[in-house]
Amino acid sequence: MEEVDVEPAVTNIPSASAGKHLGFAWGPGDILVYETLYKRSGASQSGYPFIHEVRKDEDIYSPILRKLFNESHHIFVGLQTIKEDLPSKNKKPQFVSISKNYRSVIRACMEELRQVAVSSKDAEEAMQSGNQVSILLAIELIWNLCEVLFIEAAPAGSLLLHLLDWVRLHKPVDEKTREVLQSESPAEHHDYWDVVLGYVLQGRLEEARQMLMKQATLQPAARSMFKLMDTLLSKMPFYDPSGTQTLTEFDVKWRHWHEEVDRCLQDNSFASNQHLELICKILVGDEDTLLEHKELLSTWYHFLVTRLLFCHPTVKPVELHFYAQSCMTMFLDPRSVPEPLDSILLAAFEFDIHQVIKDCSIALNNWWFVAHLTDLLDHCKLLQSHNLHFGSNLREFLLLEYASGLFTHHSLWQLAVDYFDHCPEFGRVYLELQIERVPLDTERKALKVLRICEQRQMSEQVRSICKIMAMRALRNNRLGSALSWSIRAKDAAFATLISEKFLQDYCNRGTFSDLDLIDNLGPAMLLSDRLTFLGKYREFHKLYGEKHFGEAAKLLLSLMTAKIAPRSFWMTLLTDALPLLEQKEVIFSAEQTHELMFCLEELTSSLNTITPGTDRPMQEEDIEVTKVELLRLALARNLAMAIVKEGTVEA
Amino acid sequence: MACVNAKYVSQKISKTRWRPVSHSSLQQPDIFAAGSWDNEDNKISFWSIGNYGDLGMEDGFEGEPQLLCEHKHDGDVLDLQFLDQDRIVTASSTGAVNIFRHHHNSQTISVSQHWPRAHSYPCDNAPCTGVVCSSPEIVTVGEDGKIIVFRADHEGITRVIENADSSTIHAVTYLRTTEILTVNSIGQLKLWDFRQQSNTPSQILSLSGDRVPLHCVDRHPNQQHIVATGGQDGMLCVWDVRQGNTPFSLMEAHSAEMWEVHFHPSNPDHLFTCSEDGSLLHWETSSQSDMPSFLQGGRNNSMLSRSAMAPAGGNQSLINTWLSGDSSKGRLETSHMLPSQTLSVNSLDVLGQCLVCGTDGEAIFVNRQVSV
Incomplete structure (x- = not known):
């Protein structure tokens, strides 16, 4: 037995009280649970006549998330068509843009859900949407970090810039900031300094300077001090990946600046203004000061990025995990257990892709995220050929799970087809098994399913679908339709059966039904002997009706001598x-x-x-x-x- | 492609139709109806593309379609037609035919007429596959091979042609006020004249040989003898029903089932097709004759909608470009109208400069600047 990563969740089946025995059957995405007929000696209560369907994934039924599935399907298919032979250098920007597309779809979905959560009058719906928003928020956060670390694979220098963007994006201008900025006199607002600090902590120094300017005008006495701070802020060097500056040059420049800030702190330049001194301490990267403002940082990863910004701006990817680990321990309450999100992000900082995927699979209740992320990472050649002892590889396993889930949906099954197509090892088998089980209510739907099968040369399935449709037509006494379906399936045995029916009908009634079909069989007539006979026999009647007696006679005779006509029908022919x-x-x-x-x-x-x-x-x-x-x-x-x-x- | 608006609607769309506009107001259409299929609960819905005094008309930046109202629909919506400004007729996979009324003031929908199991087998449902109307007459066809005639204001059925076809009838259109044309799943076109009492078609046209099922049909808005059909192999056929029993021209269009074909109602040199292969094509025959284009056909239709009949006696003497058109000489141009798409485009409708289409990818695309 393999050890279990987390304790499985318990689902209570409403009807099953203690002492009842339950049976179950696995489905592709859900489980059927029923009470078995088990009677303890003496007990005489009757069984419970219900079958319960236990679904793992409710998200698939959310109308808003359906948009996510549909839009991402489009991106997924686009990704699969990226040429293999392109040099990897050219591919990277493509992968990054695809990753961004995925994220923008998540964001769009999130916005819509957020609006529902706000505007919905139904408390439960609002709560559910709220939950989904927070899940999507976490998903997007993780995805974005993976994009920076794995796909973009930014080197030292630009790595920090990307991380800064990541933090800024996920801690956007909050309510407090908006309130301060919109107030009549922002500089006098009681939250003013929090906003300034917030800007500094995110490295938004331009905004911070503008805010400080407002304050400076109110305190003309401290003008020189504000001027000094403004100079410090404006001089802080940022690495420019597109510029000519080398990383070492930048490092020297940055150290120079850092020493200058440190000097200001030492000679108490800001001693008379505690707020400015605080900013100065942050600029110098004082950990204790940073930790005193946890509520402004709100998360450990914000703390991490801020710390890197002011202490180690040239951090290398390999060093990240060390800082991440220490920031997390410093920031989080040592007694609390880290949330799944924390450990997932930490795993990402450790560049442990498999751990990220594994933890996400456990924490999230659907496969959408892991399947798409893994697929993208696989395309970037980032997953080692990590073969599982079940299925083929991780990418394919996750895609198959996701697609099977889609297939259980009455309407989304069409999307799943393309996912199966891109699972080289087992995709086809899955598709073959699932496609036959799609309920066919109308011919139009049958045609769509058939098209899917025919495009993939799944002749077995084509035959079975046509047979289903032919049988249905036959049951409703639509011989013409039934014949058309069996011709499409090239099902000779069934065509023979239907031809017999036509002939029987003719013998009973003396006229043919469905002449429009029989007269236009064309080459399809050759499918089965009996069908050929039916077509030819009808041709005889037509010739006879048109008084081409000579030809009619010749045809009639050949039907018997060439043994096309069944012996049982000879008497009829002779009578004719x-x-x-x-x-x-x-x-x-x-x-x-x-x-x-x-x-x-x-x-x-x-x-x-x-x-x-x-x-x-x-x-x-x-x-x-x-x-x-x-x-x-x-x-x-x-x-x-x-x-x-x-x-x-x-x- | 720049001005195509996509909206994801969380249901697979089987039909989209513009609400007809009256010619007097020279307006572009602003409201369309859509029907869904293959959902647990199917719906018909009305959407607005909001043309009312929009500021952004010039720069082509406009909001996406907005949902006005929706109503539950029993079974898949297999066809949808506007009867008039506020009533639509739907064909359901349950075999029912419904008329819904859209109340503009309250933005609600109500059922105004319902014929359950209009198409049916003795012990099973037979999906109703197509509907066409010329108010107040409604004609429906179904998998049961029946043709049924209703009147919008009568509860009963006006006329039934039993066993009109031995296979499934996929689509129907009016040829003249008393004549309809049906296409079936063995590649035949059948003409039915309602003035005759007999239950046999007055004419049968067919594809030679291979019996490719035909899925859609549309009649040229001005020249009633010209008909376009689309089939399972994605081939576009143009027929002249006056001459011969085989198609006038065959053009390779799509790689899978063509679900709909439509002539542009006021500029029939343009034709639009959509298909299971996920593409939407715009066909254009450039009339290279000296004849000014306004002579090519009367544009003063009373209603710019297919459900309405064009005035009889359009200039028949002019050689139609679709019949003289010869694709090998490059007089026929086609262009894709959608960005790459993998899932089927099930329906399209074009009116004025506006085109709407619905897909299995659960998206509705609206293009407001079709160059016609």
């Missing part, structure tokens, strides 16, 4: 020949008449061998006998006429 034999002019030549006679003899001899066993009523037998007599007579007369005619012409 009667009116042709009785025509005034000779239609069957002597040779043809001979052949007809031969057919009749063959038929009667075989009938004679069978008849003794059967107990058909005498009357019917009589009719048969009379028919044969009549035929013999007609044939003989026709033969005589034909011989005479042929003789005279030749003479």
Whole structure:
């Protein structure tokens, strides 16, 4: 047994009180639970007649999240078509932009959910949306960090700039800041300094300077002090990855600035203004000062980035995990257990991709996030060929799980098809098994499913779907439709069955139904012998109806001599020949008449061998006998006429 | 492509239709109806693209379509047509035919007429696949091969043609006020004349040989003998129903089922098709003759909608560009109208300069600057 990472969650089945026994069956995305017929001795209560469906993933049924699934499907398909042969240098910007696309979809979804959470009158809906917003928020946060660390793979120098952007994006201008900025005199607002500090902590020094300017005008006495702070802030060097400056040059410059700030602190330049002194302490990167303002930083990773900004701006990716670990221990209450989000982010800082994916899989209740992220990272060649002892690899495993979940949805199943397509090892098998189980209510839906199968040469499934549709048509007595479906499936056996039905109908009623179809069989006629016969026989009737007797006779005869017609139908065919034999002019030549006679003899001899066993009523037998007599007579007369005619012409 | 607006709507869209506009106001359409399919609860909905005195008309920046109201619909919406300004007729996969009324003032929808199981088998539902109307007459077709005629104001059924087709009838359109045209799943077009009492088609046209199912049909708005159809193989066929029983021209269009084809109602040199392969094509025959384009067909239709009949006797003597058009000489141009898309485009409608289409990717696309 493998150890369990987290204790599994308990789901209570409403009807199952103590002592009841439950059975269950796995589905692709959910479990069916039912009470089994188990009676303890003495107990006599009856079973509970319900089957419960236990769903792991409720998100799939959220109308707003459906947009996320649909939009990301589009991005996913786009990602799969990126050429393999492009040099990896050219690919990176593409991957980054795809990652950004995914994130913007998440953000759009989040905005919509947030509006629902705010505007909804239904308290439960509002709460649910609120929860989903916070989940999406966390997802986006993680994704963004992964993008910076793994996909962008920023080197020292620009790494910090990316991390700063990351923190700024996820701690946007809050309510407090807005309030201060909108007040009549921001500098006198009681939250003024919090806002200034907030700017400094995020490295938004331009904004901080502007804010300080407002304060400076109120305190003309301290003007020089404000001026000094303004100079310090404006001089703080930031690395410019596109510039010509090397990292060492930047480092020297930065150290120089840092020493200057430190000097200001030492000689108590700001001693008379505690706020400015505080800012100065932050600029010099004083950890204790930073930790005193936890509420402004709000999270340990903000603390981390701020600390890096003012202490180690040239941090290398490999060093990150060390700072991250120490910031987390410093920031969080040692007695509290870290939240899943914290450990996921920490794992990311440690560049442990697999741990990130694993923790996310456990913490989140659907596969959307891990499947798409893993796929993207896999395309960036960041996942080692980490083969699982089940399935193929991690990417494929997660995609299959996600797609199977989609397939259980009555409407989203169409999206899943493309995901299966891009799972090289097991995708096809999954698709084959699932596609056959899509309920087909209308022909239009059947056609869509068929198209999916035909595009992938899944002939087995094509046959089965056509058969379902053909059977349904047959049940509703729509022979034409049924035949069309079996022709599409190239299902010869079924086509034979339906052709028999048509012939039976004809024998019973004396007319063909569905002429529009039978007259236009074309090459499809060759699918089965019986169908060929049906088509040809109808052709005979058409020729006869159009009074092309010669051709009709030839066709009729060939149906029997070429053994296209089933033996059981010969009598009907011979009877059909009667009116042709009785025509005034000779239609069957002597040779043809001979052949007809031969057919009749063959038929009667075989009938004679069978008849003794059967107990058909005498009357019917009589009719048969009379028919044969009549035929013999007609044939003989026709033969005589034909011989005479042929003789005279030749003479 | 710049002015295409996409809106994700959380339901697979099977049909989209513009509300007709009266010609007097020279307006662009501003409201469309959409129907969904394959959902647990299907819906019909009305959307506004908000043209009312918008500021952003010039720079092409306008908001996305806004939902006005929606109503539950039993079964998939397999077809949707406007009967008039505020009533729509829907064809349901349950075999029912419904008329819904859209109340503009309160933005609500109510059922104004309902024919349950209009199309049906003795012990099963038969989906109603197509509907066409010319107020007050409504004609529907179904998988059961029946053609049924209703009148919007009568509860009963006006006429039924049983066994009109041995296979599924996929679509229907008016050819003239008393004649309709149906296409079926074995590649045939059948003409039905309602003046005759017999239950047999007055004419059958068919694709030669391979019996490719036809899924959609549209008639040229001015020249009633010209008809375009689209089939399972994605081929666009143009037919002249007066001449011959085979298509006049065949053009390769899509790589999968063509779900809808529409002539532009006021500028029929343009034609639009959409398909299961996820593409939407704009076809244009450039009339290179000296003839000014305003002679190419009367534009003074009383209603710019397919559901309305064009005035009879459009200039028949002019050779239609679709029939003279010869794609090999490059007189026919096609262009894609959607960005790359993988899931089926199920429906489209075009009116004036506006085009709307709905997809299985649960998106509605609106293009307000179609160059026609």
